[in-house]
Every structure is written in C-alpha cells, then in structure tokens.
Amino acid sequence: MPGGPMELDRRSFVRLSGAAMAASSIGALGFGAAGEALAASVRPFKLARTTETRNTCTYCAVACGILIYSTGDRSKNAKASIIHIEGDPDHPVNRGTLCPKGAALLDVVHAPTRVQYPMVRAPGSNEFKRVSWDHALDRIAKLMKEDRDQNFIAKNATGTAVNRWTSTGMLAASATSNETAFLTWKVARAFGMVVFDNQARV
C-alpha cells in the first residue's frame, strides 16, 4: 500500500543506523566495562519501536502531511497509543514543517476533554448521564421518526411533490473525510432534510 504503514520506513533506518553508531563508537573508544555500562545507560530512541502512519493535519486546508507514531506493531493483541506526531518531510506542500497548531496535535488527540462515552441530558436536568450506544441511537432514531412523520411536507399548496423535512436539521463536520461526508449526505437527503449546512461560512 503506497504511503500507508511503511514497509521500509524512516524510523527503521534511524533505528538501524543508531544501533550501528552506538556499537562502533563504543568499540572504537575501547572503554571496556565502563563502555558497556555507558551503552546500557543510553536510552533507545523514543520512536525506535513505534509504528509510523501517514496522516493529514486536522486543522486548516493547507493539509500538511504528518507522521503519527504509535506504540505496538498493529498485531491483534497490541493496543496502539499515539506517542508522537511530526511533519512529513516528503510532503510537497509543508515539507516537514508544522505551525503552532499542528505541532501540538498530540495534545488534542489526548485532550482530557475527549468525550469517552455516549451521554444524555434529560429535559430540565442539570447533568449528563452515561448511556449505552443502543440506548442513545434507539432514542434519537425514535425522536427523529416521530418528528419526520408529524412534520414531513409531501406536497406543497399547489399539489406538487416536494418531499422535504424542515423541522429537523443538521450541521455536517468539515474535518471529517469525504467518505463520511458522502454517507452523511446520502442519509440526510434520503430523509428529505433541507436544513443542512457545514462550516463553509464560519
């Protein structure tokens, strides 16, 4: 897969050359046991055992190429955790650079305010309550169907089929993928939604 998780990646190269350098310089200096102790104290490169993934910065539409480093090797029982993000030097636009936002991407991935599970706030309540996905999605679908069935406009005053639903609306996300966008469009329009917009203006 071109550009995906890389077969011979930059970090492998760094890892190999780093190991070679440590071995050769210690050997050359001939420090013996002291040298071994020194070698043992040298921490391996932070990224030496990580998996590298190509991605795109989530902020503006310069769309800088980024490299994401995560722990684990993608095996089934290894839970990946992202530990470092940097600019992709091969990318023709940003050439490895990132701005103050992109350089801090790791902090937004691991923000303490990432939402962890579905929640519902009941009418008049002063708090959110954790719920299951099924509970949330069943309830949302029920509310949507009720509203659609009550307020769907099948024909206008002149009897023309207009098939629109104006009493439930949606704002679509401009940091999602084109694939998400297309699926969202399909679903919203199949419902007959016309109150429909995105961040193009703000």
Added chain:
Amino acid sequence: MTNTWQDIKNANVVLVMGGNAAEAHPCGFKWVVEAKQHNHAKLVVVDPRFTRTASVADYYAPIRPGTDIAFLNGVMRYLIEKGAIQHEYVASFTNASLIVKEGYGFQDGLFSGFSPEKHDYDRSSWDYELDDDGFAKADATLQHPRCVYSLLKQHVDRYTPETVAKICGTPQDKFLGVCELIATTAAPDKALTSMYALGWTQHSVGSQNIRAMAMIQLLLGNIGVAGGGMNALRGHSNIQGLTDIGLLSNLMPGYLTLPKDAESDLGAYMKTRGFKPLRPGQTSYWQNYRKFFVSLQKSLYGGAATADNDWAYDYLPKLDVPGYDILRAFDMMYAGKINGYICQGFNPLQSFPNKKKIRAALGKLKFLVVMDPLDTETSRFWENHGEKNPADPSKIATEVFVLPTTCFAEEDGSLTNSSRWLQWHWKAADAPGEARSDIAIMSGIFRRMKAMYQKDGGAFPDPILNLSWAYTNPTEPGPDELAKEINGRALVEVKDPNGAVLLRAGQQLLNFSQLRDDGATACGCWIYSGCWNEAGNNMARRDATDPREQGLAPNWAFSWPLNRRIMYNRASADPSGKPWNPDKPLIAWNGSVWTGIDVPDFVPTSKPDANNGPFIMLAEGMARLFARDQMVEGPFPEHYEPLESPVPNLLHPKTSANPMARVFPGDRADFGAADKFPYVGTTYRLTEHFHFWTKHAKINSILQPEEFIEIGAALANEKGIGQGDWVKLSSNRGFVVCKAYVTRRLKPMLVDGKPVHTIGMPIHWGFTGSARPGFGANVLTPFVGDANAQTPEFKAFLVNVEKAAPPVA
C-alpha cells in the same frame, strides 16, 4: 484555490487582502516567502491590522473593515485609466466585448429592476442582447457603449483615488502604491496571486468582494496562469470536500443543485441547468449535467431509479426558499419551528452570530444531538456559567445527546485540501473510550430509521427504504467502499460511439468522461471521478516529482477535476495556443493537441482557431466581468457599508448598506448605531489557536491562555486603558469582559475627515477545555449574512469599549 500552494512561488506580486496567511495558514505561507526569495516577488498586504503577514510585506496599506469593494473598484479604475490591462486576454477570454441589454442601468446605489415593495430585483435586464440564433451580440473593438467593457469603465469611474481614500481611510499615496504594484502584472509574462480567506467572505458583501478581485485578475490576465489565480485559503481541513460533496442546503455532490418547488419534474429541472452555448462553438460543459445527475441518482437509489420514474427525481427534497442556511435555520429555531438538530463536529454556540439568540434558539429544540471528539459549548448550552453562559437548566426542556466520535488519527479516508487535492490518510490508533466513527453513527441512525419505516411505515418511506446500502459491513461501511462509490462504476457494459467496449459491468469508471445519462453508470460525485478507478486509490499516491519544479507535483494524491492542478489553464496560452509566459508554460497547442505539464482544462483536440473559449463551464466560454443575473445584488460589485457602520455611504447615503443582505426582520432591533457604539469591531483567529478546538490542547492553551481584545494605542490613551487592563467591550447584543492588549498595529483611520478606530477580538475562548473561560466574540456579532452566500458579517460591526473592574474570582 484555482492554483496549488506551491505554485504561489511563481508569482511576481502576491496580494494578501481579506486574509492573514502568515498566521492562519503558516505552512502554506512558506510559498510566499519562496516567491519573495527566489522569484523576487513583491508581497502586498491590505488589512485593517498590521498583521504578521503585513510585517514581512514589501508594501502595506491599511483599510477600514468592510470597504474592500471601494478599494478594488478603485484599482480597476486605475488599471483601465492607465491602460494597465492585458488587452488580448481581456478581449478574447472575457465577456468584455459582449453587449448588454438596453434596459440595464445603475443609479443611486441600485441596479435596474429594483422593486421597493418586494425588496428584490427583477434581474431580467442584467443580461446580454441576443441575436437571432440566440447568441450574445459582441463588439470586438470594445467601443460599443453597452458592451461590458464600456459599462465597467462607467461603473468604476466614481471610484477615484480621492473617493477611495475618503471611504476606506487608506491614505491616497498608499492606495496608489498598491495600484502601481498590481499594475505591473498586466504584462503577459507576469502574474499576481490573490490570497484571501474569511477577511473577505464574512461581510454582507462577501461574495462581491471576491468577484471584484477576480475581475481585477481577469483584467490583468492572471487567471489560469502559473503564479496567478484566485486562491481562497480554506479554513477547515475538509471544508473544500464538504462543499464539493454538497453538504449545503441547496447543493448536491459536484455542484449539482437541489430542485426547487416550481420544478415539478426532471424536464422542468433540466431546463435551467443543462444550458446551451451563448456564443458559437463553445464547450459549455454543463451540457453534460444530465449524465452527472442520472449517475448520482443511480448511485443513491440503484434499481429504484429508472427512466420511468425520472430517475427517482421525486426522492429528492425540493426547496421553497433559496436555501436553509445556518442563519435561516437558527432564525427558524428561535421561532420554535425546528424540533431536532444534529451537530456533527460543529459548535454553533461559539460559531454563529449573536450568541444570546443562538442559546435561546437551542433551548427551544425538543432534541439536540452533538457528535464530536471533544466536549463542546453547544452540548452544554443549558449549563449556567454566569455571565459567560447565563442559563437556568430547570427551564430548558431540550433533550441533549452527546455521541463521542473518532478524530483524524483514528480513521482512514480522504480530505480535500484548499487546492483541491484529495489526500488519503490512515488510522494510527483506536479512539478513546467508546468513541465511534461518524460513519458508524450515521449508519446506526439510518438503519434504525429504516427498520422502523419497514415495520411501521410512515411519511414517504420510499427514499429511505430504497437507499443503496450494499456495503460489506452495513453497520460501518468502509471508507474504501465509499470512495469507490464516489468515483463511480459501470452498471452494465458501456460502449463508445463505435461500439467498442469501454467498461465491463462492475468496472470502476476511469473518470467522468465515461458517464452516461441512460442509467448505465453510477457515480456519487462526478467531479471526484478518477479518485479511485481501476488503477486503484489515486488519492494515496505519494510521488512528489515535479516537472521543471514548477509546483504541480502531478502524481501526488489526486486533484479534482481529472487530476488537473491549475484550473482554467487553457487561458495560460494566447488565443493561438502559445503560452503567455514562455518560462512557465502549463499547456500549449502543438499543432494537433494541447500538451504540457498539467492536464488541459479544455477539449484536448479543440483547435485554437475554433474560437472555443477557455472558461468551458460557462455558456459563453468567456469569464464574466459582468455577472449577468448570477449575483443577487448586481452584475458589478458596488460599495455598500456594513449593516452596522460608523459612517453613511458616501456614494449613495440612501442606499447605504447592501439592499439584498440577509437580514431577518426580528434582528433589526438588535443592531446598534454609532452614537452609542462608535468603534468598528472585527474578529479573527490567532496563529496559536484553531477556532474552539485547540483550547482543549494543553500547549495551545498555555501559549494563548485567555480572552483579550486588541486596541490601538491612540484609542487606549483616549479611554485611559493601559496595557493588560480589564475592559468591557459591548455591542447592542451583549458584552465581553476581558483584558486589553494595547498595540500600535491598529491605528485610527481618517474616514471622510473623521478618525475611525478599529478594535480587534480573537474568537477562541468559551467555557470548555483547558484554557481560561471566556465569553466568545460571537456575543457581539450581528445576525447578518452576505447576500449571496449568507456568510455572517463577523468582520465589521459596531462596538463600544470602556475600562472595567477585574472580575471577582
């Protein structure tokens, strides 16, 4: 963007006006530095603030917020008066020579056809005079008094340097300095690039700001060439993609448009869309509209879309208004006409104007669904945060759902960047907790709705029951399957006119040239076709080689349309097919075909002497200096003051503001006047923050921890406000209490002899995240939209400022 980010390095003059690329798009701005260092380019910045972009400019001119059209019309007047236009380009490639109907006119700020009763225009006079064959009449000499060129000259004649200086507050010599630099690019081998962003769009005249600049670029012959173009620096990582795929009230994928009420069947719908050439021999590419439309319907509804049912035309909702955009939606919500609302990765309580109205509107909903990776103010609109979000939860009956989603690092897919590149990205880790992808959530809602309609029936279930959903994993369709659906495929064997088989049934389309209007092909978004064809996922391509190092990188990812990197590139060569700039050609006519380093934006075999115009999407094949009826407030840009302005319109005080601006009657009472709110307020982003997201990231919250305003030293002195003092900034809609940053980057401007002060307000703070709580700039901004695009007027409104006591901890 018409051009690529790297192509900016080919510019001779870079004009940054209506944006602040150095701070908002830093890694794209490197190409401006490249142009300065290696192409000896001059950077010109026109902005109310001395921004970081201005700080590295070769030439800076200040301007009062909301007066860009006066400035740009003044530039046009200068170019025409000095003859600093690219004559052959203008005469051959624009509609300068076409003759306008006799009834067209302009007087006292209004174009012909205005009805004060309807408060709308009859736009029928804003069009060409046609000959017996239905073609527009032309005068190649540009002498006819009603040819577009003569009318333009007449229209901009009022914008003398004196008038521009009076309206804009730009010193006359500064204005003329900008004109001189812009004029140097009228030479056929010189180019100017225009880089703009929300500094132009967020006005009641936003679309016309951009039109005015596009007209300048056409007069200079800078569209379609290396180092030229109109380059909208788009904000969000996939805002271009969302626009292309049509996630806007009135759009369908690939800039097809939803039907209107009056278009009762496909025949009526097609009448205004598949238009015919307005000049002899034009490509008029929208003649293929029906192919795009039918293929989309086949993609959406498969076997349920047939010739007999107009390809399921009635499955599409029809619009009774031009669009249910965000302002209309929240006005309806405020009036209790909307019951349910879904915010997918969107935070309207922070993003939309007049926060008080937005908060009240959300409280009238029966249910609100927020899908987001991060905690948002919108999902907590019902919480009481004192002055920063006054609310009484016990009185708010909205049921609120928060659904955690994956973020960019946790999913595969493509994003379309500002220069139209579709770039694939890969998942690096699972999302935290129970977060799910937006695809899984939308599928979850859809499948539950479908199951209920199957079981219980209900209002018009047909489109829901028949929506194509043949995915390997119906609960979470794969991004790869969706991308292939967007590209499109043959449903049956497709043959060329000679009977040779082009595609077997089931094969991916090569690109949109293979689309059919008889139901033989399916395609989710015609302009993206080619992104995932039989060659595989072209969006994942990573070959950065760049012929002649000209900044195209044609084998990196996929650029719509057809992997074309520079739009309108036919205009980079003269009418005979010879490049205007022999050092940086894009395509040229080699005697039998158009060839070059870019994919021709033209029929490859169309001979230069066929008089086929380069602007193939337009019926006349020529770029429009005169917009016909395509802009709601007029075919030429005209200076209108912002809805809230410190001064009346000097040109026509009776029609001071844009008569067609989006204003709802209920919002007029919330507008303020200069007697109580004498200063101009404007909003913007900081380089350390992205909207309301980065306040959730620790480093960014440390870099810019708290809300502040920027105030010029002169006004601060007048008001006794010192560096870091607490201030209260108010508009007729609310107030913000925060610290003042006193700066010399904002200076008073003399507008018609009177000093006007501008106060700046960065937008980033709210009551969630790691940064200190803030009010949010949208407490102040007016509920006003651009006449064409309904973009809120965030860049120019009225405020007052006074010193305030520090808040009680």
